[in-house]
Amino acid sequence: MIELQDATKRVGNVIHIKPTTLTLQTGHFNVLLGATGSGKTSLIKMMAGLDPIASGKVLMDGQDVTRLNTQKRQISLVHQFFVNYPHMTVFDNIASPLRVAGMAKSEIEGRVEEAADLLQLRPMLHRRPHELSGGQQQRTALARAIAKESRAVFLDEPLANLDYKLREELREQLPDLFAGRGAVVVYATSEPEEALLLGGYTALMEDGRVTQFGPTADIYRNPENIAAARVFSDPPINVARVTVSGAQARLAGGGGWQVADMTDGEYMVAVRPHRVTPIRTSDADVELTGRVIVTELSGSDSSAHFQHGEDAWVSLAAGVHPYQVGEDHRFFMNPAHCRYFGQDGKRVA
Amino acid sequence: MRTENQKAWFFVLPVLGLVAFNALVPMMTVVNYSVQETFGNNQFFWEGLGWFEQILRSDRFQAALGRQFLFTLLILLIEVPLGIIVALSMPRKGFWVPVCLVLMALPMLIPWNVVGSMWNIFTLPKIGLLGYFLNDVLGINYDMTQQPLSAWITVVIMDVWHWTSLVVLLCYAGLVSIPDAYYQAAKIDGASPWSVFRYIQLPKMKTVLTIAVLLRFMDSFNIYTEPFVLTGGGPGNSTTLLSIDLVKIALGQFDLGPAAAMSLIYFAITLLVSWVFYTLMTKDDAQ
Missing domain, CATH: 3.40.50.300 (P-loop containing nucleotide triphosphate hydrolases)
Structure with a gap:
């Protein structure tokens, strides 16, 4: 010891x-x-x-x-x-x-x-x-x-x-x-x-x-x-700005979902790239639409960097997906995997 | 794909010309002289290998060669260990590093004949600081103009003073290139300072030490200016090293044939010993 x-x-x-x-x-x-x-x-x-x-x-x-x-x-x-x-x-x-x-x-x-x-x-x-x-x-x-x-x-x-x-x-x-x-x-x-x-x-x-x-x-x-x-995230974790008001979270670039036990205010939401996928995986998924900037294929995974409002996001999904660089694509994220941090960087929920 | 053309030669030509001008042509002149006899008027008589035989058999050459080897052996035995010790005791970082480096480099920056004159004046009995101090203060009978032993000690110390710095700087460069990780490993093992030297520093200094020994061998074996200015080869012939003897034959007696033959023998010995040194010191790596 x-x-x-x-x-x-x-x-x-x-x-x-x-x-x-x-x-x-x-x-x-x-x-x-x-x-x-x-x-x-x-x-x-x-x-x-x-x-x-x-x-x-x-x-x-x-x-x-x-x-x-x-x-x-x-x-x-x-x-x-x-x-x-x-x-x-x-x-x-x-x-x-x-x-x-x-x-x-x-x-x-x-x-x-x-x-x-x-x-x-x-x-x-x-x-x-x-x-x-x-x-x-x-x-x-x-x-x-x-x-x-x-x-x-x-x-x-x-x-x-x-x-x-x-x-x-x-x-x-x-x-x-x-x-x-x-x-x-x-x-x-x-x-x-x-x-x-x-x-x-x-x-x-x-x-x-x-x-x-x-x-x-x-x-x-x-x-x-x-x-x-x-x-502790590789590829880097997605961090976006989110506004909570009346138990409703809303991303700066559009898209919202229900949150419980959070006081109103501005937060940062973090979600790992493999939780952002081009295919809907559950009913709770939130849809994000963004313009694809860069795509990469590594092994059997495809990743896409896309611009959602002012925030840059990365999606990492198994399989080969037909992204068109410069085109808008739809991505899905389950809010259950979101972690929320205050403006001081401390975990909130 | 390969393009066949002869353009590359044009890039080599200037170097070839330069080397020919400053090495090959003079060297061939020497070879030319070494096999002929001349009495002036550009008249030459074929002599074959006669001069070589005469030189190699002469007591004078053998004595000078012996003195030359003794001198080189002494200064290598002193300068290499001393250089290592000084390099080891120099600071590795901080304010004193540049100070030490400059102090070390100073002797090497002084022109060779100035070094000779300096030591001549310094060691003259009665007049020189050291000569006076040894004779009149300490009562040691020291006179490098009269006693062979004093002359030898002075010539050797002068060379040590002048050239140990070279060994120091090379070793120092080798030492600072050893990553800290090695010292840490030794510290963790609890290795003694001697082990650190023996198993880390010395092996890591090997390459630079090979270069240092080779350079010091060649320079000291070919040394001329400093002992010539200091003692002129005397008293008697006691400090007449090979190069001093060579100049005496060539310019003093104007025996161009024997002098040329001697130059070539001198060159061959230097080359041979350097090669032996190099082979021995790098033998380990080749295995």
């Missing part, structure tokens, strides 16, 4: 991490999800002890480690770049932290081989990093993290520099690799899809703070604010 208590990080006069309180548990992936520059790496470095924290505390298993140096924290870190000792073989690379820790030779061998088997590195044990492919190099770095007995494993966008196929393959394996090892696993990524696939808990990060933390599925379904909704 890692606890952050009002921890902040500052470089010079610039605050990189605003006061953050967070408890990360073992037994599942803890995903830090945020755009580049949102503070994921900073937060990891604070927990890893690589960067000093300006105020607040870091606790590991209840023990205050705020001033404890990195080595004594018993952690592992896998980077976005493939970091291995260039002049050591794969075996020595995996064994290096164990040797520094003074482990017996036979035990080192056993652990290295176990980790190598898990990551299919056994045939490469006597090669050097520069003789390996990028995927093998990153697997070596992962094997080092696995072989070492760590209380926490930090994975800082470990798949970002791998090609698509390898990324999918390794991502599938990752949860199994770390399951049952008793370490807190922290995984930083900028891809909402990765957070959903890895499950566990997700902390949404924006501008040096954790905006929301909880079980991944809950956060996906119930973003607390418009920023969280935007971060």
Whole structure:
């Protein structure tokens, strides 16, 4: 378990991490999800002890480690770049932290081989990093993290520099690799899809703070604010202005529906692209008419960007749909999937 | 699709002309001299490989070659480790980086003959600051104009002063290009500073070190100006390095044939040793 208590990080006069309180548990992936520059790496470095924290505390298993140096924290870190000792073989690379820790030779061998088997590195044990492919190099770095007995494993966008196929393959394996090892696993990524696939808990990060933390599925379904909704959506979530008066919601670009329990006023409504379809799916659907600006076909999904009043919308639907760019098309949205946010960005309903 | 035409040659021609003008033609003149004897009046007599044989057998050449290797070995042994140590102790970021870099670059910006004169005046006994200090304050008997050992120490220190910066700057460039992630990995493993040097910094500096060693070898092996200005090859012949000897033969005695043969031998040795260095230092990567 890692606890952050009002921890902040500052470089010079610039605050990189605003006061953050967070408890990360073992037994599942803890995903830090945020755009580049949102503070994921900073937060990891604070927990890893690589960067000093300006105020607040870091606790590991209840023990205050705020001033404890990195080595004594018993952690592992896998980077976005493939970091291995260039002049050591794969075996020595995996064994290096164990040797520094003074482990017996036979035990080192056993652990290295176990980790190598898990990551299919056994045939490469006597090669050097520069003789390996990028995927093998990153697997070596992962094997080092696995072989070492760590209380926490930090994975800082470990798949970002791998090609698509390898990324999918390794991502599938990752949860199994770390399951049952008793370490807190922290995984930083900028891809909402990765957070959903890895499950566990997700902390949404924006501008040096954790905006929301909880079980991944809950956060996906119930973003607390418009920023969280935007971060956790790929393709980007539709956000439109809506006016509520007398239990009736009306979009600025036309189209309305009934809402309950909302006071009159101006709101933002957010709805995911796959909830906006070119075909009516239920009687409750609201019809939106918009001029199609761009269409894309990805795999068996078609998406259309259309202009509805002053708001730009995206529809993502399964199957191939015959859109005509520049023509008006009808789209349907079920208001049940709408999330409402106030002008301050906070969730209202 | 490929178009066959000879236009490309026109782009290569200027370079070819330049190289021919500044390298090939003078080189061939030297080859021409090395196999003939001349007594002036542009009269030449075929000599074959005689001059080469004479040079290679002469004690004078062998002694100069020995001194040359000793000198190069000494300065490599001092400048490379010293350069690495200085580069390691330089700051990686902040206000002092440009200050250090400029200070380091300064000795290299000074013209070679000025360096020789500087060290000559600096080390003269009685007159020079260092010479006076060593003799009259510390009571050490030091005179680079009279004692071979003093002369050697001075020549070596002068070169170290002049050229260690090159090794420093190259190593420094290698060091700053190492991503922070490597140091973090070492920190997480709890690696000692020696391990960080041995397993991260040294391997990552290898390419620049190869270049540094090669450059320092070639420059020091061909060194002429500084020791010539400082000691003139003396006292006696004690600091007469190959190039100084060569100039003595060519311009002092006007023995163009032997001088040309010696130039070619000199060139061949430099080339051969550089090649051996390069092959040895890059052997690992080829495997």
